[in-house]
Amino acid sequence: MGGSGKTTTSINLAGALGIENRGHDVLLVDMDPQGAATEGTGFEDRYRADVPSLYEVLTDIDREDEINDLIQSHQEMDVIPAHEQLFGLEQEIQNLPKTEERLEGALDAITHDYDYIVIDTPPHLGPIANNSLVAAGNLVVPVNPVRRSIRALETLFEQVRIIEKHYRDIERLGLVVNDVQYPTDNDTEYMLDWFDDFADRIPIYHVRNRVALKRAWNSGVSIFAHEEECDMEAVYDELAGDIETRVQEEVSA
Ligand SMILES: Nc1ncnc2c1ncn2[C@@H]1O[C@H](COP(=O)(O)OP(=O)(O)OP(=O)(O)O)[C@@H](O)[C@H]1O
Ligand SMILES: [Mg+2]
Incomplete structure (x- = not known):
């Protein structure tokens, strides 16, 4: 969903972990x-x-190992950056075998043993989003409390069920209701209630509108490494803690 906070959630979840x-x-x-x-x-x-x-790594299986050379070191985490060439990736991989499993293969070729890999996806459904779902097997969904999120969310969950049918189960780790502005208006209240109906299927988190989140992005760090204190750190921290618990349960199950 465009502009819903996917990138903000990705960076701050990675920072929290x-x-x-x-x-x-x-x-x-x-x-x-x-x-x-x-x-x-x-x-x-x-x-x-x-x-x-990533373009070369994902379009040429013989170059999968080169993913290791793409890893950049950031003060909080490692990062595999995007490249403008990725704009041509979807068109390209649609004609290649294992279209939806390219990222999974490439991440398997990483020699470093990461505890967590967080993938930031584009706003639209398509081969890149599918690759991300197949590779991750887990899903965190940022949504804005606005009406257009209803259809967007329904479409996303339909796609997740298709991926599950063809590839693997996808754990729904969290619905991050993002950019909530207080005081809320009637529309926002309606949407907060609407999301609450998902609570038995997916944990719900509320991230409020905070300019500190924008400023952290401008400074190239998550809110945790940003000099400014922000009360939303607690929310990302809770999300990270719940994900940790869930992964530990999976490992011991
Ligand atoms: N909780 C928040 N408080 C204040 N600003 C926010 C918040 N969440 C996101 N933003 C801002 O809103 C804009 C969109 O957020 P973000 O880039 O995370 O969304 P996105 O879903 O990744 O967008 P896209 O679909 O373009 O990839 C950014 O400028 C970001 O800094
Ligand atoms: Mg984004």
Whole structure:
């Protein structure tokens, strides 16, 4: 869903998973051709650089191992930046075998053993979103409390069920109701209630509108490494903690 907070959620969830008391090794992968997560972690110079990128790695199975060379070191996490060439990726991989499993294969070729890999996706459903779902097997959905989220969410969950039918189960880790403005108007209240109906199927988190989140993005870090205090750190921290618990349960099950 366009502008719903996918990139903000990705960077701050990755930041929360990587904070010192958790101490996890985290990789953030920017699969959006627009490269907002790349810019928001300070790697915009890689976006147009004349170097191999995810494009080569995902279109040429013989070059899958080169994914290791794409990893950039950020103060909080590792990052695989997007590249402007990704705009041509969907068209290209549609004609290749294993269209939806390219990212899964490439992430398997990473030699470093990450505790968590967070993937930021483009706003539209399509091969890149499908690749991300198949590779991750997990899903965090940011949504804005506006009416157009209803159809967008229904369409997304339909697509998730299709992926589940063909590939694997997808764990629904969280619905992040993002950019909630207080005081709320009637429309926002209606949507907050509407989302609450999902509560038995997916944990719900509320992230309020906070300019500090924008400023952290401008500074190339998550809210956790940003100098400014922000009360929304607690929400990302809760999301990260719940994901940790869920993964531990899966491992011990
Ligand atoms: N909780 C929030 N408070 C204030 N600003 C926010 C919040 N969440 C997101 N924003 C701002 O809204 C804009 C869109 O957010 P973001 O880039 O995370 O959305 P997106 O879903 O990744 O967008 P796209 O569909 O273009 O990839 C950004 O400028 C971001 O800084
Ligand atoms: Mg984005």
